[in-house]
Amino acid sequence: MRPAIMPQPRMKLVVTGDDFGYCPRRNQGIVDCFQAGGISSVSLLVNASAAKEAADLAKRHNIPIGLHANLSEGIPVCQSLQQASTLVNQHGFFHGKMGFRQALERSQLCMKQVELELRAQVKLFMELTGHLPHHMDGHQHVHVLPEVREVFAQVLSDLRIPYTRVPVEPGLHSCPWLPAHLHRFYTQVEKDAMDSIPVFKRYGIRWPDVYLGLTTMGQNMSIPSLQRALSHAFSAGPAVTTSSSASESNQPVVTAELMVHPGYPSHPQKGGCGEGPDDFSQSADRQHEVSMLKDPSLLALYRQERVQLCAFKDL
Template identity: 70%
Template sequence: MAAVSENATTQTGAISNVSLLVNACSAKDAADLAKRHAMPIGLHANLSEGLPVCPNLRSGSTLLKDDGFFHGKMGFRKELQNGQLSMAEVELELRAQVKLFCELTGHFPHHMDGHQHVHVLPEVRDVFAQVLSDYGIPYTRVPVEPGMQACPSLPPILLEFYTQVEKDARESMGVFGRHGIRWPDVYLGLTTMGDNMSVASIKRAIGNAMEATPPGDGMVTRGNEAQAMGRPVTVELMVHPGYPSDPQRGGCGQGPDDFSQSLERRHELDTLMEPQLQAFYTQERVQLCAFRDL
């Protein structure tokens, strides 16, 4: 599964599921590309970067800074912590993004998660779960990654952020579960993102997943125990394959962010297309699938 897809990865089978930022400048082109290659597609709901989709929130909204753009990854969290965000406006924007997704793709999202993991934040998670339930969107992402704390390549500031994301994600499970929303047994991607991605790091992450206690669907068996019982272990590997963006083009109205402009996305693309990785999948009987296949 992946957050962003490029033509090369779809054709080689390196990814099996994509997510769409509907407020991005190239959203229509991305949706058309997914249609052309019959790629399963979900919604990457965005409340933190760029411009809102809902016309009623274009000015004077608690979700926006004075310049009319969302508050940003950390700004959104700060405003939420200070009690400055309207959950009614969060709901309006989420519903508007689902509607636009349907217009672009011709169907409801097969899954829906949150850009920069805002969907697991306190208060937001309740609104998010209700929207998914109302539209019958059955799957989401719960970003709890086995072995993350022991990853030496993560700088302290990122580890601190990811640790908080994991805490919020664990606290969101009960909310999602009460609404009948499901998620894969294991989530991976924080320790294998950008320059940290390699065939070796993906192998290590999948190995950790097989030994971890999976949080998905309320299961309590470990990965290897689930296999022994004949139940496949479902794993979401978050990836961002692509090419460095032109600094003057793309993004969600403010231009592409630093990660989009970096060579790290191309590095992910090259890694995912490595024959060695494909051979590993075959050897370990890893079958790439989509949320709709779960």
Template identity: 70%
Template sequence: MPQLKVKLVITGDDFGYCDRRNRGIVDCFQAGGISNVSLLVNAASAENAAELAKRHRIPIGLHANLSEGAPVCQELKTSSLLNKDGFFHGKMGFRQVLQSGQMNMAEVEAELRAQIKRFCELTGRLPSHMDGHQHVHVLPEVREVFAQVLSDFGISCTRVPVEPGLHSCTFLPPHLRDFYLQVEKDALQSVEVFHRYGIRWPDVYLGLSTMGQNMSISNLQRALSFALQARTSIAAQAGDLCGPGLCQPITVELMVHPGYPSHPLQGGCGEGPDDFSQSSDRLHELNMLRDPVLHSYYKQQGILLCAFSDL
């Protein structure tokens, strides 16, 4: 049996988005392709997702959503978080309103608290971890509110989307690469805030470079190789390259989006499913994640799938 080198949390994001996404995520979990899920509590199939998680004992956290669909907090029918149609501003729209200085942080806090309470209603407990849909939790100002809310509820784990090797991913389209690098910049500036509130996260984050059609066995192995290199580097910095420090596994989160493609007009968070959810990318990720070749690679490299609660 190879030495345990990596504790790998593979998180299926957007659980609850639609029934077909839910079914695909459960199939992926049962096939050993993911080990954890993040729930969108304002999504069309959130109740179904929570029930499936209970039935199949799937470790579940909260995918806090401030950018897509309708709010959970009933007091926010008119809010800086919402457009004229009563929906969140969208991935880029949220960032634009925030940058303009027009975002009310008290309303951000109210919605985050309402989503945690809704999660508790659906699952019967607090989330084991909490991150942000479309990475809104690491944005300026939001990160401070997010950290305070997590601290108040005693939720100790989050996601810091800084991916090793991202700068060398020349295969990414320029618009995606620019967005990912901005996410990384925001995430790096969140580290001090999260540390200050006692919030933790895995040693290494992966997933930006392996989304959709960019997910392949070779790309996943490439990404995981950076985690293995980071483990060696950490041990070397500790002056323990050949000692017991090297025996400690590194912790890694891989963000993924498996599922069956959404049908038009079915699912979403109040406005219907987006193009990403309706594309074949969902099924492609599902098939890659349950590929026996990848599972053999985990065993060969000493990579153990686990949940946030196992870290």
């Protein structure tokens, strides 16, 4: 008997576990999801407390790994920026998710220092993993912010890091369950991401056709919400801006990235990027994502919809 031929995938999906390295319990949750087949890629926070352990785990389990560039949480990697730089407050910590954005709006951030820190993080990533990142995105979406996006694109182009993330999610505006403050933040992220597209294109940087993950974070992750996200992705279809492989029937394969944040809840004193773990990381939301991503019915949904999980290098 000849083996059954796998049907042509309709979608190649990179499921990226963000914040790898945040703490040992986060690392364990991400590895468990990878081994169960629920994630296919990770983004490493190199300034986090368990970054070295995370890099070693990626090597041991052969997990495709990229860089989660961080300009908003913890301490800079570049030593010359750890005191008296525009990127840190009087305690030597980054300004935070909203603090970074406010400082940027007030023109208080030096882009040369942003560039120095991004390059230092890539250098540390290479020391930890032995190779360049396969992709590079931004913790808390800082990479698509005005001015930062130009510096970010320049660094990726110089170092020949091919892929990034463009967080524009189809179906974002039909999610009544999202609280107003989150909806406002996500809408701003989407606007910044749209404005980044011409910049990233100019530097020859690539990204999947479709991005998913804002509407399926934490307790909002469920089989129905992931199914809804996939159907929005199929409707959005392949963009003309990125190259998609075509199947035998000339149906272009949709390429997509699903951002996820699995992990077991952090111990209060253990983890983070210098200031200890945040509330989200100590909450049950992370563990909920682990259980959803390991759920056999999710893997069955992928098979049914002909979704093939892969890494960025396979797109």
